[in-house]
Amino acid sequence: MNTTLKKLIYTSLMLALVFVATVVIAIPMPLGYVNLGDGAIYIAAALLGPKFGFLAAALGSALGDYYLGYLIYMLPTFLVKGAMGYVSGLMFEKSKYVQGVIAGFIILVAGYYIAEVIIYSNFISPLSSIPFNGVQGAVGAVVGYLFATKFKKIFSGKINF
Template sequence: MTTQTKKITYCALMMALTFVMTTLIKIPIPNGYIHLGDGAVLLSAFILGPWGGLIAAAFGSAGADYFGGFGAYVLPTFIAKGTMAFIFGYCIQRFPQKNKLFFLFPAITMMVAIYYVSEIIMYGSVTGPLLDIPFNCLQGVVGVAALIVLSKPLERFRLEPLKISAKQ
């Protein structure tokens, strides 16, 4: 199996895993639900790197919102989860010697900020979406817990980033 075929296959599997983990267990909150899907979003970035993680996380999460009846959130979710995966994947690829957990904070912060701005646009209010910030942070924490549980057993599937040299 070539590296490209392996990346495409893993990307499709992570997209499906993100979809399933988002839709499998839903704990209702005032404006949505808490789920394990962010663990799969972060795991996608961990296994696939920034670009593959972005694709798997964005399409898997947005698909879960679409088929779960949250059609208004498809685009914000696509952007938020894709950006979250890209930031985490980029940071762990760029700084491999650092602790991976250190890079979760900027990824989750960006996800929360994107949802906040999206809800300002959707609802036309700056104060109303403030109520969702703690729930979005909680969603990120649940995702981190799922990542910690899943990353060790699935670490052997991690793809090495492609090295581009001048001799190729």
């Protein structure tokens, strides 16, 4: 199979997984929603590596925000979740799974804090979303770590392009 076609297919599948994990189990909260999309981001990063993990994470998550009506968060989500996929993918390539999910957790919490500082034009009110983002990040980190390490063993590394 053509390498470019394989990249497109696998990245599209992981993008769809991120999207579905984001919107199917979306528990609404006052400042957003809790979902399993972050867990899917770690799976995509482990299987696809940093570049394609970025694409699957950024596009799948931003489309999830669009579908659920959180349009104001689409661009921040694209950047934050894409960075999670990229950095985690770099760490996973070195078999540093714990460090990869911790880095993703930090990117999630810090990234959304910075985004909300810009959106709300102050440094104080976004502080209230840190615990919520922490819960979201922790759920995603645990789910992602468990599945990413198992899938990585099954596929003996990232999917070869």
